[in-house]
Amino acid sequence: MSNTATERARMPEGDSSVLDSRSLANSYATLIPVLREGMRVLDVGCGTGAISAGIAAAVGTAGTVIGIDSSTHLIAKGQQDHAAVPQLTLLTADLFTYDPEEKFDLIVAARVLQWLNNPAEALRHLKSLLRPGGILSILDYNHTQLEWTPAPPAAMQHFYDAFLRWRADAGMDNDMADHLPDIFSQLELHHIETLSADEVYTRSHPAFAEKVGIWSKVAELRGPQMVAAGVVTEAERLAAITAYDAWINTAAEKMVMKLKEVRATV
Ligand SMILES: C[S@@+](CC[C@H](N)C(=O)[O-])C[C@H]1O[C@@H](n2cnc3c(N)ncnc32)[C@H](O)[C@@H]1O
Numbered sequence: 001m002s003n004t005a006t007e008r009a010r011m012p013e014g015d016s017s018v019l020d021s022r023s024l025a026n027s028y029a030t031l032i033p034v035l036r037e038g039m040r041v042l043d044v045g046c047g048t049g050a051i052s053a054g055i056a057a058a059v060g061t062a063g064t065v066i067g068i069d070s071s072t073h074l075i076a077k078g079q080q081d082h083a084a085v086p087q088l089t090l091l092t093a094d095l096f097t098y099d100p101e102e103k104f105d106l107i108v109a110a111r112v113l114q115w116l117n118n119p120a121e122a123l124r125h126l127k128s129l130l131r132p133g134g135i136l137s138i139l140d141y142n143h144t145q146l147e148w149t150p151a152p153p154a155a156m157q158h159f160y161d162a163f164l165r166w167r168a169d170a171g172m173d174n175d176m177a178d179h180l181p182d183i184f185s186q187l188e189l190h191h192i193e194t195l196s197a198d199e200v201y202t203r204s205h206p207a208f209a210e211k212v213g214i215w216s217k218v219a220e221l222r223g224p225q226m227v228a229a230g231v232v233t234e235a236e237r238l239a240a241i242t243a244y245d246a247w248i249n250t251a252a253e254k255m256v257m258k259l260k261e262v263r264a265t266v
Helices: 002-007 029-034 050-058 072-082 119-128 154-169 175-186 210-212 216-222 223-229 234-248
Strands: 040-044 063-067 088-091 104-110 132-139 147-149 190-196 199-202 253-258 258-263
Touching: 002 050, 029 132, 029 258, 040 050, 050 063, 050 072, 050 088, 063 072, 063 132, 072 088, 088 104, 104 119, 119 132, 119 175, 132 175, 154 223, 175 258, 199 210, 210 216, 210 234, 216 223, 216 234, 223 234
Parallel strands: 040 063, 040 104, 063 088, 104 132
Antiparallel strands: 132 258, 147 253, 190 258, 199 253
């Protein structure tokens, strides 16, 4: 991975609330029918392990879940949060070099490949960590298809457009989900399935403000890197947060984040 993509993929330290608020049920529900007691599972780019903990509950104490992430601070928090789950181990590791002796029945990666400039290389390596007949499941975004109802304030639209440009400049794929099936085919994976996994938030959702507010968090946490890269000014970043937070409290009705799970066997 180029230095630019690696630097931009790094999760900023401080607030991990967006990752902590996720769960298997609310943020990777399409995976649930695949999980069986006793499975050995690798969760790649697991963050603080919020989703890994749900996977661990599903595979039970006869199973094993290993979560890896390159962000040491997220793993450290996850190790504290989930210390009581014996079948879950969280490790700081880079997905490109992680190479344990024992293979996995299932490898999952949620919202991770979107941060790489070489997702095919990542998938090739992950495929090599599966046992024969093992399952690979990738959940990822189509960022260009994000829907806001009504349109968000111009200041946030401007910030979001800059976010997509900043990512594309580093070689990241803003339509990662739609490109996964072709990569899976090139890697000669079998039984490739694509499942819609959109996240739909309407005002009646109990966590509406928090979920729709993800873009204020991005402007808050990732925004400084974008300012340093010169794609937005500090004033534009701050204006986006102020206008967007006001919009969430007043006009916002709905946000749909477009995601797909693409799943296959080796
Ligand atoms: C958007 S977060 C997703 C976290 C979690 N899977 C979820 O769905 O909430 C992406 C994660 O991928 C991790 N990551 C990025 N590049 C990585 C790499 N090369 N190896 C391991 N983890 C990586 C980041 O540190 C970050 O925690």
